[in-house]
Amino acid sequence: MTVVDGARGTELEPVEVVDAELMDDDVPAVGEAAVPDPVAAVLAALDTDAKDHLNRIRPKKTRDGYAQDWEKWRAFHAWLAAKTGVPLPLSSITVGTFVSFVTYLDQVVEAPPNTIERRITGVTSEVRSRGYTVPKEATEAARRALKPLKLDENRMKRGRGKGAAIAPADLRTMAEAPRERQPQPTARTRRVFVVPEVARLRDQALNSLKLAVAGRNEEMSVLDDAHVQVVDEGLKVYVPSVKGRPPRTVPVTYGENRATCPVRCWRAWQEAKLAAGADPEGPALLSVDQWGHLGNTRLSPDGVGRALARCAKYAGLTGRRITGHSARRGSVTTGIKKGKRVDKLRRQGGWSANSPVFWEYVDEGTMFEDAPTEGIGF
Known part of the structure; x- marks a missing residue:
C-alpha cells in the first residue's frame, strides 16, 4: 500500500499493514532465541520417569526374558548383515524384517513355535521401550508367518510341550x-x-x-x-x-x-x-x-x-x-x-x-x- 504525503504531494515508501489481532506474542522476533516451553519440558520429564518406573516394576523374570529376546534380535541382524552386506539399524521394524526374523528363528535357530511367538512379543516390547514405533502390520505379518509353523507336529516337538493335566x-x-x-x-x-x-x-x-x-x-x-x-x-x-x-x-x-x-x-x-x-x-x-x-x-x-x-x-x-x-x-x-x-x-x-x-x-x-x-x- 502506498502512502501520499499530503503536505508535499510526494509518495512515501510502501508500508506493510498487519492486523494486530493476528500477531502471536509467543513468536520470537527475528534474531531472538526461542524460550523453552516449561509445560513441554515437564511433560517430557514425566514421560521419561513413567517409562523407567514401569520397567522397574516389571517382574524380573519378564525383564530377563525380554533381554534374551533382544539378544536374539541382535543376532538376527548380525546374520542378516552377513548375508546382505548391509547392516540395518535395530529399530528397523517392518513387515520384511519381522517375517524374516520368524524364518531365521525357525530355520537357523530351530526354535519351537511357542518360543518364536514369545520372541516376537519381547522384541516388540523392547523396541517400543527404546522410543521406536512398531507398525501393527509388521506384528500381524509375523504372526501369520508363524501360524503354519504351530500346525507342524515336528516343529512343536522342538519344545518341551505342554504339561499334562492331573486329577x-x-x-x-x-x-x-x-x-x-x-x-x-x-x-x-x-x-x-x-x-x-x-x-x-x-x-x-x-x-x-x-x-x-x-x-x-x-x-x-x-x-x-x-x-x-x-x-x-x-x-x-x-x-x-x-x-x-x-x-x-x-x-x-x-x-x-x-x-x-x-x-x-x-x-x-x-x-x-x-x-x-x-x-x-x-x-x-x-x-x-x-x-x-x-x-x-x-x-x-x-x-x-x-x-x-x-x-x-x-x-x-x-x-x-x-x-x-x-x-x-x-x-x-x-x-x-x-x-x-x-x-x-x-x-x-x-x-x-x-x-x-x-x-x-x-x-x-x-x-x-x-x-x-x-x-x-x-
Whole structure:
C-alpha cells in the first residue's frame, strides 16, 4: 500500500499493514532465541520417569526374558548383515524384517513355535521401550508367518510341550507311593533315599492346595500362612498378586480322601511346621533338605514346580509330562467333567474372561460330552 504525503504531494515508501489481532506474542522476533516451553519440558520429564518406573516394576523374570529376546534380535541382524552386506539399524521394524526374523528363528535357530511367538512379543516390547514405533502390520505379518509353523507336529516337538493335566486320582497315587526311592542303575552310591516325613507332608499340602486353587508356581511361592484361613467349610485362601495379575480370594472345601484333602493336608503340614519351630506368620511353604531339616526360606517358584514333578516321578506317573502347570490345567478339566460352572472355575484360577488357554482347558474337559460318536448306532 502506498502512502501520499499530503503536505508535499510526494509518495512515501510502501508500508506493510498487519492486523494486530493476528500477531502471536509467543513468536520470537527475528534474531531472538526461542524460550523453552516449561509445560513441554515437564511433560517430557514425566514421560521419561513413567517409562523407567514401569520397567522397574516389571517382574524380573519378564525383564530377563525380554533381554534374551533382544539378544536374539541382535543376532538376527548380525546374520542378516552377513548375508546382505548391509547392516540395518535395530529399530528397523517392518513387515520384511519381522517375517524374516520368524524364518531365521525357525530355520537357523530351530526354535519351537511357542518360543518364536514369545520372541516376537519381547522384541516388540523392547523396541517400543527404546522410543521406536512398531507398525501393527509388521506384528500381524509375523504372526501369520508363524501360524503354519504351530500346525507342524515336528516343529512343536522342538519344545518341551505342554504339561499334562492331573486329577485328584493322580494326587492319591502320589500320596500312596512308597516313600523310598531306589537308586538309579548308574548311581555311584547304592543306598536307598527315603523322603523325609516333613517333606512328604509339605508336598501333599502343596500339591493338593495347588490343584484346589489352580495356583501358578509364583502364586504358591509367595503364599504366607496369613493368606490361608481355616474356616468351618474348609479354607479361605487369599492368592496374592503376581506379575501384575489381580489377587483373588477363593474357597477350598474338604475332600473325600484324607491323603488328598487339601484342608486336612494343609493342617497336618502346619502342625509339623510349627512343631519344627517355624514362624507362624511366615511363608506358607518352606524348603526342606534331604535329611528332613526345615529351612527358613520360602519355596521358590521353580521349587514349587519341581516338587509336583518329583512326586509324580516317584509315583511312577511317567507316561505324561507333568509339570508345575499340570495342576492348573487339571483343575479346569476335572471341574468341567464334574459339572462345575465355567465362570466359577475361571475365577478360582484367576483367568481373564477372554483367556484362550482357559477355554482350551474347557474344551479339553468337555471333549467326550455329547461326543459325535455317542449313541449313533456303533
